[in-house]
Amino acid sequence: MAAMYQAVYRRASSLFCRLHSTYVRKMRYLNELKEDDSLCRQAQTSGTFYLFHNLSPFLQKVGKKYLVPQLSAAEMNRILEKFKETKQWIEKSVLIGCSDEHVPHFALDLGGLEKSGIESELKGSFTDLRKALFIVDGKDSPLLASAQSLLRWHDSHQYCSKTGQPTQKNVAGSKRVCHASGITYYPQMSPVVITLVSDGSRCLLARQPSFPQGMYTALSGFCDVGENVEEAVRREVAEEVGLEVESLRYSASQHWPFPSSCLMIACHASVGAQQAEISMDSLELEEARWFGLEEIVEGLKRELRSSKQDDGSFLPWFPPKQAIAHQLICEWVKQQTS
Numbered sequence: 026m027a028a029m030y031q032a033v034y035r036r037a038s039s040l041f042c043r044l045h046s047t048y049v050r051k052m053r054y055l056n057e058l059k060e061d062d063s064l065c066r067q068a069q070t071s072g073t074f075y076l077f078h079n080l081s082p083f084l085q086k087v088g089k090k091y092l093v094p095q096l097s098a099a100e101m102n103r104i105l106e107k108f109k110e111t112k113q114w115i116e117k118s119v120l121i122g123c124s125d126e127h128v129p130h131f132a133l134d135l136g137g138l139e140k141s142g143i144e145s146e147l148k149g150s151f152t153d154l155r156k157a158l159f160i161v162d163g164k165d166s167p168l169l170a171s172a173q174s175l176l177r178w179h180d181s182h183q184y185c186s187k188t189g190q191p192t193q194k195n196v197a198g199s200k201r202v203c204h205a206s207g208i209t210y211y212p213q214m215s216p217v218v219i220t221l222v223s224d225g226s227r228c229l230l231a232r233q234p235s236f237p238q239g240m241y242t243a244l245s246g247f248c249d250v251g252e253n254v255e256e257a258v259r260r261e262v263a264e265e266v267g268l269e270v271e272s273l274r275y276s277a278s279q280h281w282p283f284p285s286s287c288l289m290i291a292c293h294a295s296v297g298a299q300q301a302e303i304s305m306d307s308l309e310l311e312e313a314r315w316f317g318l319e320e321i322v323e324g325l326k327r328e329l330r331s332s333k334q335d336d337g338s339f340l341p342w343f344p345p346k347q348a349i350a351h352q353l354i355c356e357w358v359k360q361q362t363s
Contacts, residue, residue, distance in 0.1 A: 047125050050127075051125060051127065054123060054127050055120070055122070055123055055129075058120055058123075058129060058197050059120065059195070059197045059199040059200075062195055062196040062197075065120065065129075065195075065196040065197045066196050068120075069098060069115050069118065069129075069131060069196075071098060071129070072098060072123075072128060072129035072131050073095035073096060073097060073098075073128060073129075073130055073131070074095065074096045074097075074098070074101045074118065074130075074131050074132070074133050075093060075094075075095060075096075075121070075130065075132045075168070075169070075172055076094075076096065076132075076133060076135060076147075076151075077132060077133065077134040077135070077136075077151070077172070077173065077176060078135050078136050078140050078143065079134070079136040079140075080134065080136075080154065080173050080176060080177055080180075081151040081152055081153055081154060081157075082151065082152060082154060082173065083143075083147065083149055083150070083151050083152075084149055084150060084151075084152050084157060084160075084161065085147070085148060085149035086149070086150075091157070091161050092161070092162075093161055093162075093165045093168075094147070094149065095130065096147075101115065101133070102115075104143065104146065104147070107146065108139070108142065108143075114133070114135075115133070116196070117133060118131040118132060118133040118198070119131060119132050119133075119176060119179065119194075119197065119198030119199075120197040120199065121168060121171055121172045121175065122168060130168070132172035132173075132176055134176050154169060154170070154173050154282065155283065157169055158170060158347055159345050159347055163347065167280060170280055170281070170282045171280060171282075173282050174212070174280070174282045174285070174286035175198060177282070177285065179194055179201070182201055182210055185205065185206055185208060185210075187206050187208060188203055188205045188206045190203055190206070191203075192210060199211070200212075212286065213286070214280070214287060215248075215285065215286065215288070216247070216248040216287070216288050216290060217245055217246065217247050217248065217287045217288065217289050217290065218245065218248060218254060218257045218258050218261060218290050218292060219243050219245040219290070219291050219292070219349060219350060219353070220243055220245070220258050220261065220273070220291075220292045220293070220294050221243040221244075221294070221353040221354065221356075222243075222244065222262055222266070222268065222270070222294045222296060223294070223295055223296075223357060224295070224296050224297070224301040224315070225295070225298050226298070226317070226318070226361075227301075227315040227316060227318075228315070228316055228321065228354070228357050229244070229266060229313060229314070229315055229316070230242060230243060230313070230314070230316055230341075230343070231243075231244055231266070231305075231310045231312060231313035232310065232311050232313075233309070233310060233311055234311045236311075237329050238329070238332075238333070238339045239329065239332045239333075239339025239340060239341055239342050240329070240341075240342055240343065240344070241312075241316075241341050241342075241343060242343065242344050242348075242350045243291075243350045243353050243354070244262060244265050244266065244313075245261070245289070245350075246260075246261040246265070247287075254290055254292070255273060258273050259273075259294075262294060262296075264306060264309070265305070265306050265309050265313070266303050266304065266305055266306070266310075266313050267302075267303060267304025267305070267306075268300070268301065268303070268304075269296065269297075269300065270294045270295070270296060271296055271297055272294070272295045273292050273293060273294040273295070274292065275290070275291075276291040276292055276293055276349075276352070276353055277349060277352060278290050278291060278349070279291070279348075279349040281349075291349045291350075291352065291353050293353065293356070301315070303315070316341070318361045318362070320341065321343075321357070321358055323340075324340070324341045324342050324343050325343055325351075325354065325355070325358070327340060327341075327343075328342055328345070329342060
């Protein structure tokens with residue numbers, strides 16, 4: 026009997042902890058905001074706003090740091106009034122999260138207003154997202170990336186693909202509805218595999234012509250329809266560098282908003298040391314080559330501005346720590362040195 030009571034108590038305690046978990050309560054609150062337009066509209070009056078201008082986030086430089094300011098609803102209304110716009114602009118915002126204290130966060134694009142005027146008023150600047158992701162605090166990068174992706178999706182999905190009629194976003198911006206056809210559209214992400222190939226003692230990195238000078242990274246490519254992750258990795262490696270993957274393992278994933286909303290699925294792949302001769306697809310890549318441990322370790326210490334040599338050439342350098350390719354490379358180094 027005592028054992029039965031203990032089991033019931035453990036189950037009840039577990040349920041209580043789950044229901045009172047900060048994370049669980051936050052996720053349920055966000056879901057309520059997405060499903061209830063009136064509740065979300067009310068939340069806009071007490072929430073905070075991240076500003077964008079034509080999809081570029083607003084940053085403020087304080088000393089050597091770049092901060093992502095959050096404007097209160099009152100500050101947001103003041104800005105709109107100053108530029109002679111109505112509070113209805115707030116309806117264009119999209120819900121992107123909330124704090125543990127249930128303060129909702131919204132993103133709003135002010136692309137129709139004068140950029141320089143807003144920058145002067147708020148003492149900051151709208152910065153290209155590619156740059157912003159690497160200069161702001163690490164906790165802000167995912168929020169800016171997801172905010173831009175959602176704003177971009179709404180901008181490019183204003184009409185129904187079946188009827189051609191305008192679609193209407195809900196208040197939270199979690200979906201768009203075509204009332205003529207009844208079709209509901211939801212934001213989608215494209216899966217992309219990014220793979221660090223190794224032959225045991227070396228890893229393979231490549232570069233495209235569009236990359237900054239000297240930068241090398243892991244191989245990547247979109248998954249084809251009907252393909253699983255393993256098939257996509259094997260195909261991409263075969264297509265781009267002419268190697269056959271013997272084994273692979275999953276590492277991690279990362280949302281990446283370029284060129285659109287992508288889910289980067291990071292993997293390590295192994296090829297046979299006796300079959301490691303690269304046959305590069307020159308239509309996809311500018312260069313692909315093997316790197317030894319020492320060269321990788323040195324490359325991780327460099328960045329673009331420190332890689333240029335006196336003769337104008339560039340020493341190899343790798344994506345910064347915010348990129349999942351950097352994580353893959355560091356994991357490989359750790360494996361080689363353990």
